[in-house]
Amino acid sequence: RAYVFGEDVKFGGVFRCTSGLADAFGTHRVFNTPLCEQGLVGFGIGLAAMGNRAIAEIQFADYIFPAFDQATAKFRYRSGNAFNCGGLTVRSPYGAVGHGGHYHSQSPEAFFCHVPGLKVVIPRNPSQAKGLLLASIRDPNPVIFFEPKWLYRLSVDEVPEGDYMLPLSNAEVIREGTDITLVAWGAQLAVMQQACAEAEKEGISCELIDLRTLIPWDKELVEASVNKTGKLIVSHEAPVTGGFGAEIAATIAERCFLRLEAPIARVCGLDTPFPLVFEPFYMPTANKVSTA
Amino acid sequence: MTRSTVGSLARRLFASQPRQAAAAQAPDAINVEIPVPFQLHLLQEGPARESVTSREELVKMYRDMFRIRRMEITADKLFKSQLVRGFCHLYDGQEAVTIGMEAALTYEDTVITAYRDHATFLGRGGTVHECFAELMGRSTGCARGKGGSMHLYKPSNNFYGGWGIVGTTGPLGAGLAFANKYEKKNNVAMAIYGDGAGNQGQLFEAKNMAGLWDLPLIFLVENNHYGMGTAEWRASKKTTFYDRVSYIPGIKVDGMDAFAVKEATRFAKEHCLSGKGPIVLEADTYRYHGHSMSDPGSTYRTRNEIQGVRQERDPIERIKKLMIKENVMREEEFKAVDKEIKQEVDDAAAKAKDDPNPGEEELFMNIYKNDSGLKTYGCDRNMVRVQLP
Numbered sequence: 282r283a284y285v286f287g288e289d290v291k292f293g294g295v296f297r298c299t300s301g302l303a304d305a306f307g308t309h310r311v312f313n314t315p316l317c318e319q320g321l322v323g324f325g326i327g328l329a330a331m332g333n334r335a336i337a338e339i340q341f342a343d344y345i346f347p348a349f350d351q352a353t354a355k356f357r358y359r360s361g362n363a364f365n366c367g368g369l370t371v372r373s374p375y376g377a378v379g380h381g382g383h384y385h386s387q388s389p390e391a392f393f394c395h396v397p398g399l400k401v402v403i404p405r406n407p408s409q410a411k412g413l414l415l416a417s418i419r420d421p422n423p424v425i426f427f428e429p430k431w432l433y434r435l436s437v438d439e440v441p442e443g444d445y446m447l448p449l450s451n452a453e454v455i456r457e458g459t460d461i462t463l464v465a466w467g468a469q470l471a472v473m474q475q476a477c478a479e480a481e482k483e484g485i486s487c488e489l490i491d492l493r494t495l496i497p498w499d500k501e502l503v504e505a506s507v508n509k510t511g512k513l514i515v516s517h518e519a520p521v522t523g524g525f526g527a528e529i530a531a532t533i534a535e536r537c538f539l540r541l542e543a544p545i546a547r548v549c550g551l552d553t554p555f556p557l558v559f560e561p562f563y564m565p566t567a568n569k570v571s572t573a
Numbered sequence: 574m575t576r577s578t579v580g581s582l583a584r585r586l587f588a589s590q591p592r593q594a595a596a597a598q599a600p601d602a603i604n605v606e607i608p609v610p611f612q613l614h615l616l617q618e619g620p621a622r623e624s625v626t627s628r629e630e631l632v633k634m635y636r637d638m639f640r641i642r643r644m645e646i647t648a649d650k651l652f653k654s655q656l657v658r659g660f661c662h663l664y665d666g667q668e669a670v671t672i673g674m675e676a677a678l679t680y681e682d683t684v685i686t687a688y689r690d691h692a693t694f695l696g697r698g699g700t701v702h703e704c705f706a707e708l709m710g711r712s713t714g715c716a717r718g719k720g721g722s723m724h725l726y727k728p729s730n731n732f733y734g735g736w737g738i739v740g741t742t743g744p745l746g747a748g749l750a751f752a753n754k755y756e757k758k759n760n761v762a763m764a765i766y767g768d769g770a771g772n773q774g775q776l777f778e779a780k781n782m783a784g785l786w787d788l789p790l791i792f793l794v795e796n797n798h799y800g801m802g803t804a805e806w807r808a809s810k811k812t813t814f815y816d817r818v819s820y821i822p823g824i825k826v827d828g829m830d831a832f833a834v835k836e837a838t839r840f841a842k843e844h845c846l847s848g849k850g851p852i853v854l855e856a857d858t859y860r861y862h863g864h865s866m867s868d869p870g871s872t873y874r875t876r877n878e879i880q881g882v883r884q885e886r887d888p889i890e891r892i893k894k895l896m897i898k899e900n901v902m903r904e905e906e907f908k909a910v911d912k913e914i915k916q917e918v919d920d921a922a923a924k925a926k927d928d929p930n931p932g933e934e935e936l937f938m939n940i941y942k943n944d945s946g947l948k949t950y951g952c953d954r955n956m957v958r959v960q961l962p
Contacts, residue, residue: 289802315772315808316739316800 287338412447673834740773769800828856
């Protein structure tokens, strides 16, 4: 009782994510919707409310704003658990891709992180994506699954066959270190890996954490890491003001205040609408790793 | 009677008089028949089935359409050689819609369209150079290189762009029309969208507002039958758009016939300005290219279909045949004009290629008006990159 739908998913979608599914499962379960994001998400909520697993695809995260309105998260709360739409998973490519311009490159994860009741999940590579997506679909809460489109072509990985799930709300330490903690998600991790390698040459040992689930996020793991290193940098593509990095910085400041040796830094996108030509300037590159 | 009622009465009288009467007296008036009948919704009479034109107008229309065609083909090449980045949605095949519409409008009327806007920009008086420069992100582009292909604007000629999100032109057009009405301007607003957008909720909202407040708004649907890769019959329960709404009249027009579009637009403008409220025009047209440069355009339609339209209904060929038949221009003259325009377009591309990129400070400009004290940092928060007044 799972359904996949969205704009152009039947032939495989604009990024080939859903190719082969219509053949495998039939067009009554894998189908296209007309060009209406608001309708599409509402439709998904209805399906989910009846106990199905609705997997909606929004073609680019930038188009998600008309759908924003459909207050999916509050359904369980305001109906006192009479109804819920936990079976809804909204998948959407997001993030910069090198040439997208204003409307094909936005990172709207911060807007959704502000909604209690929703989960926001972002994988960093294919094997993670498989496990996290399966977990998201089966999770009994509505999940927004952002897929970094930069990685669609770039990321090559050995993906295990078979069914497996990766736990949500669990961050992962992907590189161990002792001098400074770095937190990021999605495509930004590749940039961070580069930065870590550079820092290593200067004798700075970096611990890199992939947050994986943005809300609810794994505060304990990050806290433990910062308690070890005493310094933190958060990095994301979205503009710095009001970005999700702010939430992480504030929480860790609360929890680790006495342990911190330097202010928490955020290396993020600039506070401008996503520029077409200026993309290289805008992106938080690996160049600045600050230590006290 | 007050002066204003006399004025409006006089205006209505003259407006309803067919221009045929005046123009027919001109010696070089050429009558063009419109073969495909207009389909009407909620209208007793439709636009005239005959358009009166002149040698000058025909030559201008041909030149403008051919220029658009060359520009789009050149844009294709520029994109493939990676000089144009981002997205690029080409208009070739649909030239008659914009040129026909502009023949009946003035630059005092406001036009707003979606992302397939290169031709609309040209129709509104933009130059090929400005367009190419914007596509390539140069500072000489019409949006200073900050907008790109989907965001072309020309405020001096009331062209409000250039919008990437599908369906936005409806409500925005309603706003433009309201402003015109409020300021008592004798002008219409034209909101252009495609068949793919036809199912967007916000269009119905806009239509309701326009109908409720009798806004002088023309909704123009450029129906090229495919919303990206989805044929209209697979996306819409009802595949016509001119009669979607039961309280707004509509006209369906052969969008490959520039004169049909011209007469329909003229009719629509008179309708709106006589206080009858909004109207919908559906132009039945076709695009040769795919949806954008990443779409070959042949996975969801057959090459036979595309070839067929090119052979039977191409708008430029059509006007050329007419001009030859009416002895406006000879074959050799066409060759000369084609060569001249090709050169003009190539020169514009070459010039745009050499134009400079916008300066670094442009990145932070125009976010707010006067950029109200915005301090923006580089990657290292300790280094203030720009502080704007």
